Structures are given as structure tokens and as C-alpha cells.
Amino acid sequence: MGTFPWKHRIGMASSMKKRQDTTIIDIARLAGVSKSTVSRVLTDAPNISKDARERVLEVVRQTGFRPNHLARSLRSGNTGIVGLVIPDIANPFWADVARGAQDAASDKGTSILIFSSDWDPDREARHFRALLQARVDGAIINPVRDSLEDIADFGIPLVLIGSSAGRFADLPSVGSNIEQGVAIGLDHANTLGLGLPALIVGDAERSARLRFVAAVKAEISLRGSATDNLIVEDGHYTVEGGRAAMERILASSSKPTFIFAANDLMALGAMQAVREAGLRCPEDISILGFDGIPAGEVSAPGLTTVAKPSRQLGAHAFNLLTEKRQTAEHLTLPCTLIERGSVRTAPPLSCAI
Amino acid sequence: MGTFPWKHRIGMASSMKKRQDTTIIDIARLAGVSKSTVSRVLTDAPNISKDARERVLEVVRQTGFRPNHLARSLRSGNTGIVGLVIPDIANPFWADVARGAQDAASDKGTSILIFSSDWDPDREARHFRALLQARVDGAIINPVRDSLEDIADFGIPLVLIGSSAGRFADLPSVGSNIEQGVAIGLDHANTLGLGLPALIVGDAERSARLRFVAAVKAEISLRGSATDNLIVEDGHYTVEGGRAAMERILASSSKPTFIFAANDLMALGAMQAVREAGLRCPEDISILGFDGIPAGEVSAPGLTTVAKPSRQLGAHAFNLLTEKRQTAEHLTLPCTLIERGSVRTAPPLSCAI
DNA sequence: CGCGACAATGGGAACGTTCCCATGGAAACA
DNA sequence: TGTTTCCATGGGAACGTTCCCATTGTCGCG
Numbered sequence: 193m194g195t196f197p198w199k200h201r202i203g204m205a206s207s208m209k210k211r212q213d214t215t216i217i218d219i220a221r222l223a224g225v226s227k228s229t230v231s232r233v234l235t236d237a238p239n240i241s242k243d244a245r246e247r248v249l250e251v252v253r254q255t256g257f258r259p260n261h262l263a264r265s266l267r268s269g270n271t272g273i274v275g276l277v278i279p280d281i282a283n284p285f286w287a288d289v290a291r292g293a294q295d296a297a298s299d300k301g302t303s304i305l306i307f308s309s310d311w312d313p314d315r316e317a318r319h320f321r322a323l324l325q326a327r328v329d330g331a332i333i334n335p336v337r338d339s340l341e342d343i344a345d346f347g348i349p350l351v352l353i354g355s356s357a358g359r360f361a362d363l364p365s366v367g368s369n370i371e372q373g374v375a376i377g378l379d380h381a382n383t384l385g386l387g388l389p390a391l392i393v394g395d396a397e398r399s400a401r402l403r404f405v406a407a408v409k410a411e412i413s414l415r416g417s418a419t420d421n422l423i424v425e426d427g428h429y430t431v432e433g434g435r436a437a438m439e440r441i442l443a444s445s446s447k448p449t450f451i452f453a454a455n456d457l458m459a460l461g462a463m464q465a466v467r468e469a470g471l472r473c474p475e476d477i478s479i480l481g482f483d484g485i486p487a488g489e490v491s492a493p494g495l496t497t498v499a500k501p502s503r504q505l506g507a508h509a510f511n512l513l514t515e516k517r518q519t520a521e522h523l524t525l526p527c528t529l530i531e532r533g534s535v536r537t538a539p540p541l542s543c544a545i
Numbered sequence: 546m547g548t549f550p551w552k553h554r555i556g557m558a559s560s561m562k563k564r565q566d567t568t569i570i571d572i573a574r575l576a577g578v579s580k581s582t583v584s585r586v587l588t589d590a591p592n593i594s595k596d597a598r599e600r601v602l603e604v605v606r607q608t609g610f611r612p613n614h615l616a617r618s619l620r621s622g623n624t625g626i627v628g629l630v631i632p633d634i635a636n637p638f639w640a641d642v643a644r645g646a647q648d649a650a651s652d653k654g655t656s657i658l659i660f661s662s663d664w665d666p667d668r669e670a671r672h673f674r675a676l677l678q679a680r681v682d683g684a685i686i687n688p689v690r691d692s693l694e695d696i697a698d699f700g701i702p703l704v705l706i707g708s709s710a711g712r713f714a715d716l717p718s719v720g721s722n723i724e725q726g727v728a729i730g731l732d733h734a735n736t737l738g739l740g741l742p743a744l745i746v747g748d749a750e751r752s753a754r755l756r757f758v759a760a761v762k763a764e765i766s767l768r769g770s771a772t773d774n775l776i777v778e779d780g781h782y783t784v785e786g787g788r789a790a791m792e793r794i795l796a797s798s799s800k801p802t803f804i805f806a807a808n809d810l811m812a813l814g815a816m817q818a819v820r821e822a823g824l825r826c827p828e829d830i831s832i833l834g835f836d837g838i839p840a841g842e843v844s845a846p847g848l849t850t851v852a853k854p855s856r857q858l859g860a861h862a863f864n865l866l867t868e869k870r871q872t873a874e875h876l877t878l879p880c881t882l883i884e885r886g887s888v889r890t891a892p893p894l895s896c897a898i
Numbered sequence: 899c900g901c902g903a904c905a906a907t908g909g910g911a912a913c914g915t916t917c918c919c920a921t922g923g924a925a926a927c928a
Numbered sequence: 929t930g931t932t933t934c935c936a937t938g939g940g941a942a943c944g945t946t947c948c949c950a951t952t953g954t955c956g957c958g
Contacts, residue, residue: 196573212943212944213700215943215945216944216945216946217944217945225907225908226907226909227908227909227944227945227946228813228907228908228909228946228947229906229907229908231945231946231947232906232907232946234945237688238905239904239905239906239907240905240906241905241906241907244906244907258674258677259678259944259945260619260678260679260680260943260944260945261678261679261911261945262615262618262619262624262679262680262943262944262945263619263943263944263945263946264944264945264946265615265913265945266613266615266616266619266912266913266914266915266943266944266945266946267912267913267945267946267947268913268945268946268947268957269913269945271615272679273658273679280644281634281640281644281647281659282637282640282641282643282644282856284635284637284640284839284840287634287635287637287640288635289634290634290659291633291634291635291661294659294660294661295661296633298660298668298671301675303658303660303679304658304659305626305656305658306634306647306657307647307651307656308644308647308648315651318651320560321611322656324611325611325613326610326612326614326615326625326626326656327613327614327615348708357799401747415899430841431839431842439944452704460843461843463843464843467845486637486784486840487637487839487840487843489784490813490814490816490817490843490844491782491843491844491845492820492845492846493845494842521587531926565913565914568913568914568915569914569915569916570914570915573905579936579937579938580914580915580916580938580939581916581917581937581938581939581940582936582937582938584915584916584917585916585936585937587915588916590916591935591937592934592935592936592937593935593936593937594935594936594937597937612914612915613913613914613915614915615913615914615915616913616915616916616943617914617915617916618915618943619913619914619915619916619943619944619945620914620915620916620917620942621915621916621943621944622943650918650932676921871932
């Protein structure tokens with residue numbers, strides 16, 4: 193017993209047959225019990241004599257045996273793996289969501305298969321297929337499209353995550369409270385006497401855009417202002433997109449002094465455009481972001497933003513996936529305001545003079 | 546045929562027995578061939594009649610059948626999954642590495658299991674166990690410790706990634722060329738007449754720190770200066786750590802005008818400290834980073850930095866894992882200089898006056 | 899003392915696939 | 929026409945586990 197002579201394998205030709213060196217049967221033989229008993233010990237099943245359990249555990253420890261998860265999964269139907277399909281793991285917001293899910297999963301001994309869809313339906317579809325074939329126990333998905341007919345009958349537990357998640361009543365979801373976030377953002381701006389914002393928003397076909405714009409309009413209406421002339425500039429969900437959108441706004445006849453971006457990256461891009469145009473933020477133009485990514489902390493001025501609870505989003509999504517209720521639950525987590533320096537805190541010039 | 550009536554499963558009790566509805570045997574029956582033939586078709590094996598292949602594919606398409614990856618993996622020994630163990634997926638540098646690996650993997654139909662070790666040996670060990678049990682085809686690892694005895698005989702192909710990766714001669718590795726990166730960084734500084742840098746570096750126990758400091762000293766020596774009085778301030782690999790380190794430097798008697806940080810986050814933290822101390826960057830203090838994370842783009846001033854090829858790092862690591870050579874290969878990818886605004890380009894004041 | 903209940907265990911089937919070997923037939927060659 | 933070769937196919941074993949059922953022994957209780 194002890195070490196086994198045949199456990200070396202340095203390097204792998206991809207077609208090399210991998211045979212597991214030690215199996216549950218070897219353990220059984222060494223411990224003088226049946227494979228059933230070993231299995232019971234390893235799965236913490238009831239009705240095992242203390243003696244047998246200890247003998248088995250001792251052999252397991254000495255041999256360094258690890259049960260083959262594949263065989264276990266094949267037989268039991270549970271893989272201990274869940275899928276996570278997000279737009280882009282390199283996007284700090286989604287990376288944070290992933291981290292939250294990872295931590296929650298790690299606590300329960302579950303591993304996470306992460307995919308980046310790049311907002312591309314084809315890539316997304318490929319990833320879905322990969323998930324299904326890997327027989328994951330469930331998946332957390334930020335759907336690219338708003339039509340989910342094809343994934344509704346996935347046959348595996350699903351949790352939707354993100355702004356558009358709540359739109360599918362029969363699927364559990366986790367999202368941040370956009371309306372509340374917009375409210376506290378505009379509330380803050382209002383307190384500072386900032387007036388109506390110009391909006392920089394993302395890709396038109398995503399429902400997140402609609403929801404953000406609608407929330408802003410609702411909030412403005414609530415305060416008694418008209419929303420007809422609201423400036424809304426579309427762009428890509430990136431720094432570059434935000435910069436381009438801001439440049440277009442600056443080139444237009446409208447001269448807004450308050451920008452509300454639907455996403456921090458765009459807000460930061462807008463901030464760059466403002467600076468490059470020779471204007472100052474926040475003195476000339478206030479910028480409010482939406483996300484709460486770490487990069488906003490290091491910009492100058494620091495980005496004042498409405499932070500989504502990204503990490504908690506991921507953690508709750510995972511928990512929702514496992515602690516399955518009877519009915520689809522819809523979690524909406526509140527946003528928080530992070531005040532840094534990109535919003536003008538002094539009263540507007542027109543008042544100060 | 547067409548849709549199957551029994552494919553519904555809404556919600557999952559975790560102990561519910563999951564039996565696959567359609568198997569290769571059903572396909573065989575429907576297509577009027579044997580399961581062997583179906584298997585051959587699905588694995589693109591040779592020696593299949595055109596007729597049989599088409600019949601099988603037709604049935605597969607109509608039923609929407611997907612082979613069970615678990616069973617396939619169990620029998621063949623290949624899971625089509627590789628592991629990736631990095632310090633933190635929420636760290637933009639590592640997120641980018643992960644993305645590079647993901648893209649490379651996606652091209653070959655491989656999925657990636659991502660773990661965050663948080664530089665914690667215990668967490669790392671847990672993740673290693675998870676990888677082994679999941680029977681991944683291989684793993685890309687940024688090792689927390691420099692002692693790898695325990696993972697050397699993992700029995701699965703391994704590729705090390707990161708600064709300390711090359712230290713293990715018998716394991717293939719991918720890393721960025723720190724020495725060359727330091728060289729182009731200091732070269733740039735030298736061209737601008739910046740003089741000797743003060744260093745802000747990370748955790749002392751990581752070999753990355755040693756390597757960075759050594760490279761800087763070597764480069765300075767090469768230029769004929771002494772390295773004895775080089776200021777080296779330790780800190781955590783975070784914005785906060787960089788800020789704290791910079792505050793300590795500012796509080797000390799030395800008054801450096803050029804900071805070279807071993808990592809962008811620390812550089813950005815240092816920039817904040819400089820600003821908060823009422824000094825200007827780059828006029829009073831130049832700051833040079835090392836990483837090339839996107840956040841450096843949106844700071845003010847933009848962070849001039851030596852960029853590591855993060856995404857390529859991940860991609861090459863994956864490729865190294867699959868296109869296995871006989872001997873362990875050590876890839877070293879070059880860094881590039883990104884000039885933004887955090888390094889003073891005008892000659893020093895003492896000269897200008 | 900007999901009998902049911904239950905704890906502890908073993909053996910075989912099952913999970914869904916790939917791999918190996920055997921077989922039949924057609925094509926190629928003498 | 930007989931023999932060899934090779935293509936196409938089928939059937940069973942194997943992968944390493946968990947699940948199910950049967951068996952044994954022990955205890956408690958009437």
C-alpha cells in the first residue's frame with residue numbers, strides 16, 4: 193500500500209487512454225470491505241459501522257484516493273458543476289458577478305463553468321449547447337436576446353441574471369433594482385440642483401436600455417418635469433462608445449450640464465470626451481454613472497455612480513439555483529449611491545452669480 | 546417523432562433522479578442501425594457508409610439529441626474541460642487572462658472551469674482537488690506558492706502562467722517578459738530624463754516581487770548607476786496598497802519624482818495619494834505602472850504603463866496545454882509600453898530653469 | 899424462545915457512452 | 929473461381945461509480 197508505482201503521467205497525447213489508477217474497488221479490497229461500503233462511506237450514507245468507516249477512511253487517506261467525479265455524476269445525475277453565461281468576463285462588472293457566484297459555489301463544493309457570450313446570439317447558443325452536454329446541474333444566464341423560447345425547455349434549472357431577467361415570469365431571476373437606482377441617482381442630482389440629465393445609453397436592442405430610459409422618464413415625470421425633450425444618445429457599452437456618444441452630444445446644439453450614463457464604462461468614456469473637449473468635469477459638466485466598477489474609483493475626478501450589487505447578484509443567483517423553491521422567485525437587489533467627484537456639488541453658476 | 550413528451554423538467558429537487566430521455570440507443574433504433582454506428586457517426590469515425598451517416602444525422606436532428614458528455618468522458622477519458630486557477634477573476638488583469646484562455650478554448654470546443662485562489666494556499670489546494678475530481682483534461686495554474694512538489698505529480702497536463710511560472714523547468718509555462726518590460730519602461734523614463742525611480746512593489750513573499758526588483762536593479766546597473774539607495778516600498782497588490790505605500794513614501798525624507806509600480810492597481814493608488822497630498826502627477830511626480838489594465842485608460846492623467854499581453858497569455862497557455870510537445874516549453878511574451886499622461890514629458894524643472 | 903424490525907453489508911444492475919473484436923460481404927487480385 | 933484485403937456493421941465488454949435488493953446478524957419484545 194502507500195504509493196502506487198503506476199501513477200506517473202507526464203505530458204499527454206490527446207488520444208492517450210487515461211485509465212484511473214485506483215478505484216473504489218481497490219479501496220474496498222485494501223480495507224477488507226465491499227465497494228458498496230466504500231461508496232457509502234464516501235457519500236456519507238447512513239448505517240455504516242464505525243469500524244468499517246474508519247478502516248475505509250484510513251485506506252483512502254493512505255492511497256490519496258479521489259473518487260472519479262465523472263462516474264459518480266453519470267450514475268447519480270449530479271455533476272457538481274453549474275454554468276455561468278455572461279456577456280464578457282473581462283468586463284469588470286460581470287467579472288465581479290462571476291466572483292460572487294464563484295464564492296457562493298465554492299462554499300457548497302460546486303465548480304463553475306464560465307462562458308462569455310459577447311452579446312452574440314450565436315456564441316450564446318454554442319455555450320448553451322456546451323452546458324447541456326456537460327450535464328451541468330444548472331445555469332445562471334444573462335440572456336442576450338429577450339426571446340427565451342429555446343432555453344425555456346432546457347431541462348435544467350435556470351436562473352436569469354441582469355436587468356432583463358425579471359421579464360420571464362416562470363423563470364427565477366436576480367437583478368438589480370434599476371428603478372430604485374435611477375431614483376437615488378436623480379434624487380442626488382436634484383438635491384444638488386442639477387436639472388435634467390442627458391442620457392448616454394447602450395445598444396438599442398437590449399431591453400436594459402429601454403428599462404433605464406423608462407425609469408429615468410418616470411422619475412422625471414414624478415418630479416413634475418416634461419420628458420419630451422430628453423436627450424438620449426445611443427452608444428456601445430464601452431469606454432469608446434461613451435466617448436463617441438459624448439462627442440456627438442458636445443457637437444450638437446444642446447448643451448447639457450448633466451450626463452447620466454447607463455453604465456460606468458460609458459460614463460468614463462464621456463468623462464474623457466469632456467476633458468478632451470477642453471471642458472471640466474464636474475465644473476462644466478456633471479457625470480453620473482451606473483454600475484459601480486472599481487475603475488470609477490481611480491478616474492479623475494472619481495466617478496459618482498449608482499452601484500449595482502454585482503457580487504451579491506452572483507451569489508444570490510447561485511443560491512437561488514440550489515435552494516430551489518416551488519415557484520419561480522424574483523430577487524431584486526437595491527443599488528447604492530457612491531459619491532465621488534464627477535457631480536458638481538456647488539450650486540449652479542446661474543444661481544451663484 | 547419530433548418532440549418528445551417527457552422532456553419537461555421545471556425546477557429541480559437536488560436529489561431528483563435525472564434520467565436522460567433520449568440515448569444513443571434510441572437514435573440507433575430510430576435510424577435502423579446499431580449504437581456502434583451511431584457512436585461512429587457522432588465521433589466522426591472513419592468507415593461509415595454515406596447512407597448510414599445521413600440516416601443517423603437526420604434522426605439526431607429531428608430529435609434534438611445531444612450525447613451525454615459524462616458517459617462519453619467516462620469511457621474515453623477526455624472531458625473537454627480544462628481548469629484555470631488564478632488569484633482573482635475580479636482582478637482585471639486576470640479576468641483578461643481568463644478571457645484569452647476562454648476564447649482559445651472555445652475555438653476547440655473546450656470549456657473552462659475557473660477558480661479564484663485569492664493567493665491563499667488553502668483555497669488553492671481545494672481548487673486543485675476539485676480539478677482532479679472533475680477529471681479535467683488539463684489545467685492552467687498561477688501557483689500561489691513557489692513550491693510545487695504537490696502538484697508536480699498531478700497526473701494531468703499542467704501549464705503554469707504568470708511571473709513565477711518559468712521557475713519550474715519541467716513544467717511548461719507562459720509568462721510575460723518582465724525584464725524586457727522593465728527595460729522599455731526605464732528606457733522611456735531615461736529618454737525623458739526622469740532619473741532613478743522609487744519602487745512600489747507587492748507582497749514580499751511572492752517571487753514576482755523579487756523578479757521585478759531584480760530586473761529594475763539590473764537595468765539601472767546597466768546604465769551605470771548605483772542601486773544601493775533604491776527606494777523600495779512594499780504594499781498589497783491593490784489600489785489601497787498602492788495608496789498606502791505612496792503615502793509612506795511621501796511621509797519619508799526621500800522625495801522621489803518618479804515612481805515605478807509593479808502593478809497598475811498600485812500605480813493608480815499611488816496616483817490618488819499624490820493627488821490627495823496636493824501634488825500633481827506628472828508635473829511633481831511621474832508614475833509608471835506595470836500591467837496595462839483598462840482602468841489605467843480612464844484615470845487622470847491616463848496611466849503610462851508597461852502592458853503585459855494578458856489576453857495572449859491566456860490564449861497561449863491554453864494552446865500550450867493542448868498542442869503538447871515532448872519537452873516542456875517556456876513561452877515568454879513581450880510587454881509593450883502604453884504612453885498616456887502620468888509620466889512627465891517635459892524636461893525636469895531644474896533643467897528648464 | 900420465536901418473530902419482526904432494523905442495522906450493516908455484499909453483490910449485481912444500471913448510468914450512456916466508446917472501445918474492441920467478430921462477422922459478413924464486396925472488391926481486388928491471382 | 930478461390931483467396932485476400934478491406935470496408936461497413938453489430939454486439940458485448942468496459943469505464944467507475946451509485947442504486948437497489950437480498951442476506952446476515954443482533955436486538956427487543958411478547
